[in-house]
Amino acid sequence: MLPIIxxxxxxxxxxxxxxxxxQGLPILATEGNKIHFISLGCPRNLVDSEVMLGILLRAGYExxxxxxxxxxxxxxxxxxxxxxxxxxLDTIRDTLDTRKDTARLIVTGCMVQTHSDQIKSEFPKVDxxxxxxxxxxxxxxxxxxTSGEMITAARSYLEAGEVxxxxxxxxxxxxxxxxxxxxxxxxxxxxxxxxxxxKSKTKEQILKEFNVLLNQGAQEIILIAQxxxxxxxxxxxxxxxxxxxxxxxxxKVDKPFWLRLLYLYPDEISDELIELIKTEPRLLPYLDMxxxxxxxxxLKSMRRATSREDIIRTITKLRKEVPGIVIRTSLIxxxxxxxxxxxxxxxxxxxxxxxxxxxxxxxSREPDSHAYDLPDQIPEAVKExxxxxxxxxxxxxxxxxxxxxxxxxxxxxxxxxxxxxxxLMVGRFYGQCPEIDGQVLINDGRKVxxxxxxxxxxxTEVAExxxxxxxxx
Numbered sequence: 001m002l003p004i005i006x007x008x009x010x011x012x013x014x015x016x017x018x019x020x021x022x023q024g025l026p027i028l029a030t031e032g033n034k035i036h037f038i039s040l041g042c043p044r045n046l047v048d049s050e051v052m053l054g055i056l057l058r059a060g061y062e063x064x065x066x067x068x069x070x071x072x073x074x075x076x077x078x079x080x081x082x083x084x085x086x087x088x089l090d091t092i093r094d095t096l097d098t099r100k101d102t103a104r105l106i107v108t109g110c111m112v113q114t115h116s117d118q119i120k121s122e123f124p125k126v127d128x129x130x131x132x133x134x135x136x137x138x139x140x141x142x143x144x145x146t147s148g149e150m151i152t153a154a155r156s157y158l159e160a161g162e163v164x165x166x167x168x169x170x171x172x173x174x175x176x177x178x179x180x181x182x183x184x185x186x187x188x189x190x191x192x193x194x195x196x197x198x199k200s201k202t203k204e205q206i207l208k209e210f211n212v213l214l215n216q217g218a219q220e221i222i223l224i225a226q227x228x229x230x231x232x233x234x235x236x237x238x239x240x241x242x243x244x245x246x247x248x249x250x251x252k253v254d255k256p257f258w259l260r261l262l263y264l265y266p267d268e269i270s271d272e273l274i275e276l277i278k279t280e281p282r283l284l285p286y287l288d289m290x291x292x293x294x295x296x297x298x299l300k301s302m303r304r305a306t307s308r309e310d311i312i313r314t315i316t317k318l319r320k321e322v323p324g325i326v327i328r329t330s331l332i333x334x335x336x337x338x339x340x341x342x343x344x345x346x347x348x349x350x351x352x353x354x355x356x357x358x359x360x361x362x363x364s365r366e367p368d369s370h371a372y373d374l375p376d377q378i379p380e381a382v383k384e385x386x387x388x389x390x391x392x393x394x395x396x397x398x399x400x401x402x403x404x405x406x407x408x409x410x411x412x413x414x415x416x417x418x419x420x421x422x423x424l425m426v427g428r429f430y431g432q433c434p435e436i437d438g439q440v441l442i443n444d445g446r447k448v449x450x451x452x453x454x455x456x457x458x459x460t461e462v463a464e465x466x467x468x469x470x471x472x473x
Contacts, residue, residue: 035061035142036070038095039168040088041078043175043224043262043435045109046168048157049076052108052138054164059139067095072104072142079111079194081364092123106130106141110194113155132195133157155196156180160205167216172413172452173434174218178206178246179225183233186292187303187370188332188363191226198226198234203246210250219413219452220258221250222433228261229268240270247273251280258413260433262288266306266314274321284430285325287318292332294349295342302335303370315353326431330359333390334383336374343386347393354397357437357465362387395464402462409472412440412457414448427457429467438465447471 035056039049052074053063064070073095077088088111095105107119108130116129128141133154141150158180159165167174182191183198213221225231232242250259259282264273266289277283293299296308306314318325331346350358362383365372410429418424418441425442432438440457442448448455448471457469 032071033061034064034070035072035074036064036067037074037076037168038067038091039076040091041076041080041084041110043222044177044180044226045076045078047159047165047175047177047224048109048132048135049074050168051135051157051159051163051165052076053168054166055136055138056142057166058164061142067098068100070099070103072106073099074106074108074138074142077107077109077111079109079114080191081366083364085111085115089119089122092119092126096123096125104128104142106138108132108134108138108141112151114190114194116149116151131155136163155194156199158199158201159209160201167213167218169434170415170452171217172415173220173222174213174216175222175224176206176209176213177201177224178228179231179234182226183230184227184305185303185370187301187374188292188335188366190366190369193368195226198230200232200234200242203242203249206246207249211253214253214255214257217452219256219454220260222260222262224262227263227265227268229264240268240273243268244270244272244276247276247283251276251282257282258284258430260284260286262433264289266291266311269314269318274318277322277325285322286328286431286433287325288328288433289314290330292330293335293338293342293346295338295345298335298338298342301337301371301374302332312353315355326356328357328359328433328437329355330361331390332361332363333386334363334378336363336371336378337376338378338386343389347390350390350394350397354401356398356401356431358390358394359436360387360390360394398465399462402465402467405459405467406461407459409456409458410440410467410469411454412442412469412471413454414442414445414451414471416451427455429457438467440467440469442469442471444470447473 037049037053039046075091075095078084092107104127106128107126110132112129113132119126127147128144129149129151130137130141131151133156134150134152135157137150179198179200181196181198210221228243229240264287277285291311292302292304294308294311299307412427412429414425414427416426418426425445425448427440427442429440455471456473458472459467459469461468
């Protein structure tokens with residue numbers, strides 16, 4: 001598997017849970033032919049890294065688990081927020097300090113697409129720059145004998161046809177990117193500038209990749225896009241017709257699997273989708289539903305398509321129709337013009353309508369975003385204070401919510417030993433997405449015969465965002 005460094009700086013979501021150990025592909029000793037990947041940011045970036053790795057492995061390159069052993073190093077950057085750009089720069093700096101003298105460094109991804117001049121200015125020793133839409137140029141970049149760049153007008157990449165991909169996640173789960181780019185114009189966001197307009201894969205291509213992943217042993221497929229609800233709208237689809245049709249086709253595959261949806265806005269969660277989640281156990285009762293705020297004036301200023309009333313109606317309906325559903329969201333504090341009263345409304349909301357996981361972000365003033373030039377910018381100290389206030393309330397709400405799982409028997413994918421001790425195992429139930437949510441800590445795993453398989457776990461206690469239990473069958 002591909003060694004991954006996740007972008008922690010851009011996701012100050014929940015208190016950090018136990019980190020997983022990094023794993024690597026088996027290495028065959030071939031001098032001058034070893035490559036090491038560092039993938040920053042979102043799962044969509046990770047999929048692009050996996051495609052680049054697949055191309056290089058097919059060409060005869062091999063993986064170096066440790067950076068100092070690598071002859072070629074590829075950093076796939078994130079450019080979404082200032083924090084993620086800073087982490088990308090820090091990673092380049094650290095890599096240049098750590099690599100062996102003869103190793104070549106290729107930098108690619110979103111930050112290259114939007115800030116290539118900055119990278120070239122600060123790091124003239126970078127050997128090659130590759131645009132975020134130029135993924136298939138990775139072999140040319142690695143094989144270039146001199147410094148260079150390939151940064152075309154293509155701002156995002158969608159795998160198609162027979163382009164190889166080497167899955168880097170544990171064998172039992174994989175991401176499946178169904179679209180790139182974005183058709184929305186939220187005031188705080190520069191994704192449309194970074195990634196370009198919405199581009200959806202064909203249903204046929206997605207079905208093909210879906211079956212390949214299942215045949216490779218994946219038990220959980222996570223559908224990703226900047227916005228799943230917009231899938232197919234670039235091809236003329238109305239509302240969520242294309243997404244619903246795609247889900248129904250995927251669910252026709254007669255195999256056991258979990259299907260998880262990441263990133264659906266409240267206005268895109270239709271009655272038809274709720275009914276599908278209710279009636280199809282393989283479509284997990286888990287939704288990542290970014291709402292960003294609850295005050296109507298703030299939502300309007302953010303250029304969001306939903307109102308306070310819409311959001312509450314959707315949450316209420318989900319809780320009623322799908323008992324046990326786990327809802328994750330993201331909120332922004334300190335957006336320009338946010339008053340103390342509007343912030344207090346947000347605090348009250350998360351207490352009256354508790355959500356299982358909330359990623360809380362301090363507003364980042366991004367050049368080229370509509371919100372950059374809005375009046376009444378909030379001082380950083382105020383943002384920081386509001387962030388901590390909201391986090392404190394959410395921590396209290398989560399401690400209450402978590403207790404409902406005590407005594408329940410949950411189906412859990414047991415993923416391996418705890419990275420700090422083999423006296424514990426770790427796993428996830430349907431309400432825990434890899435990398436972003438908590439885990440199930442297993443203190444009695446005597447009945448576990450193999451990792452990456454599902455077992456029934458009785459939950460006995462909670463530990464902040466994690467659950468604790470024993471395998472009973």
